[in-house]
Amino acid sequence: MPELPEAEAMRRRIAPAIEGRRIASLWSGQRDRGGWTARDRRDLAGARIEAVGRHGKLVFLEIEGGRSIAFRLGMSGRLVLRAAGDVHDRAAVELSDGTTLVFSDFRRFGGWRVLHGESPAEAFGLGPDALSPGFGPATLVSTSRRSVKSALLDQSLVAGIGNIYACESLFAARIHPERKLRSLEARERGALVRSIRRILRASIRRGGATLEDYRATEGEAGDYERRFAVFGREAKKCPGCKCGGAVLRAVEGGRSTFFCPVRQR
């Protein structure tokens, strides 16, 4: 559920307390024994965290010496500053000043990895971040027969877009989610990229979205979900135009897609 805007909101929330500090110790919960190797613990003790970065939905600690700890948030992952010990807490990084960064993930779809020299994007096979200059209309030029919706969810093509923002961006760009990627015209690719950028930025401005599984109860919750045009709004009136249609829900690859069949062609 945390997509790019939620990951960015988390990054911004935790960064000031972490950047420039040193790692004191690494903790993991009972069910994640082995989550840190002996080598990790040895190598990272005392190491300085230079920055908190993000690429797509990945949030990572950049550590001196070209190392990093990358957290993939999955469905319900959160990074919060508090003492570790809740049943859903999976890992924690304790800093020398007493601050603790906790990775809590009650659905356990997320995970974390320590990287030595490799960039997080490389390690996880991610395409360009959706808000970076590396992502543009050219990224969407393709011969692929798959749908534009499934392409947007492919993190190796473009990183950061999940089900929510794929639906919202396609609605904004007036493109039907089941269109084949290869069928998009140049102006549609341009419109889609602009919609993606605009919506992701707008959500970041509001602190991301907060819903169901992903509740930022331990931090300040964003409220961008109130701005959703189609996501989770099945059978409700299509907003933003006078088509008079209702939002439909279709299932593709076991995943819900929300769209307006009148507005999106």
Added chain:
DNA sequence: CTACCATCCTGGTTGC
């Protein structure tokens, strides 16, 4: 190549 399926996991919801 692509579409589909099950898998991981848990809490909330639905059905009996």
Added chain:
DNA sequence: TGCAACCAGGATGGTA
């Protein structure tokens, strides 16, 4: 009322 079945969702790996 109580409990079991079912469902959602991101990523992955397997199969048709």
